[in-house]
């Protein structure tokens with residue numbers, strides 16, 4: 001959604017010049033005051049468009065970290081806020097930023113270190129149901145999660161920008177099954193090997209959402225640190241933020257030198273590393289560390305070779321080491337993970353009792369991933385605590401019904417597709433349904449037909465009828481044409497993907 005895009009619009013970039021060369025911080029020329037004024041104008045526009053309430057709830061803590069090669073790097077303090085803005089305000093943010101900032105290449109949103117924030121705002125706190133083991137900060141015994149003492153990046157580029165670790169994500173708490181035993185074994189070997197003597201370098205882990213990549217990476221980081229190794233663990237977001245912040249504060253060289261002085265670099269969610277300079281920096285860092293015999297561990301949501309946004313050389317370097325997939329959680333593994341969660345919760349809430357039948361039931365119906373199992377465990381606890389009753393099969397079913405239901409894909413209507421596509425391409429829905437054949441109308445019409453085929457169960461003749469009474473061969477032609485265009489044009493591919501996600505959310 002916030003990927004770099006070729007917007008095509010001409011943007012007045014005024015007199016502001018922000019040139020940041022990846023290699024040398026000395027190349028930075030930042031007219032900070034002018035940029036801050038432009039950023040204030042973006043904020044004013046958003047406030048005027050959305051009203052004070054919405055603005056302060058969702059945009060109050062949005063910050064501009066910097067502008068690199070025409071991409072505006074914006075940050076928020078939490079993943080939740082990031083997802084919310086991406087899902088609901090992506091286009092508005094992009095349009096306003098492009099109108100006011102020297103950022104013709106678009107906007108990237110990432111999560112900045114939590115320690116820079118005071119308390120979470122009302123709305124977010126109210127809406128957010130935080131999974132037990134998904135906190136991104138270290139929960140020291142006796143200390144609330146969120147009391148992590150990390151400092152702003154400007155002061156200590158690597159340590160502070162490195163993502164905080166969650167002590168609960170250790171090797172001991174990782175449940176091993178068929179689908180993850182190879183990944184677990186490789187992770188343990190790497191964490192335990194003396195510096196410079198790892199048998200697998202780099203290690204690249206890939207898996208779908210919530211299957212335990214982060215858990216394993218954090219376990220490696222904690223074990224390696226325990227053995228006295230110098231470890232930097234970054235999410236992609238944090239790497240990008242750290243680098244942009246270091247450039248802004250002219251500490252980029254220190255940032256790079258520190259990075260290269262470590263024994264083990266771990267990068268999570270590598271698919272999100274974007275922006276040419278940052279990718280280059282990431283590539284240089286990986287090459288320098290590997291050449292010096294240092295260990296690299298990276299995780300992504302797909303095979304390294306399929307990370308289209310990443311530079312070809314980085315992909316092949318990552319794919320050239322040990323590549324391991326973490327597979328789906330089968331039912332037996334889900335039961336074990338859930339049982340271990342229950343045990344952990346019972347440690348803190350001794351009255352919370354759940355029978356093996358309930359665990360088996362939840363593990364059978366919550367099939368998606370570990371994060372949803374965490375969510376289910378939390379709901380059972382909340383239910384038991386609030387009602388003061390034992391969790392039976394019936395109460396468990398009621399407690400997680402909402403979770404199971406929200407995981408069902410949203411039904412998309414053809415009318416919604418037509419409306420969204422019309423708005424995106426600045427035509428009316430009537431234009432899409434009309435006989436007009438100008439390019440400005442034909443392209444959105446074909447995209448809307450393609451999306452109707454991809455996202456609804458409607459047949460081609462039915463779709464044709466809903467598009468002003470067209471023949472099914474017209475629809476088929478449109479579907480094939482867009483399929484071909486998508487396979488050849490990456491920015492169109494991303495754009496159609498974004499429309500899909502917006503419709504499904």
Ligand SMILES: Nc1ncnc2c1ncn2[C@@H]1O[C@H](COP(=O)(O)OP(=O)(O)OP(=O)(O)O)[C@@H](O)[C@H]1O
Nearest residue numbers: 133134173174175209210211212213214215370371
């Ligand atoms: N095998 C496992 N044993 C114990 N906990 C697990 C296991 N697999 C997943 N989990 C738990 O499920 C939750 C989600 O896992 P994690 O964050 O590691 O997923 P991920 O693969 O990094 O997902 P994403 O791609 O969304 O970042 C975490 O709380 C994690 O501890």
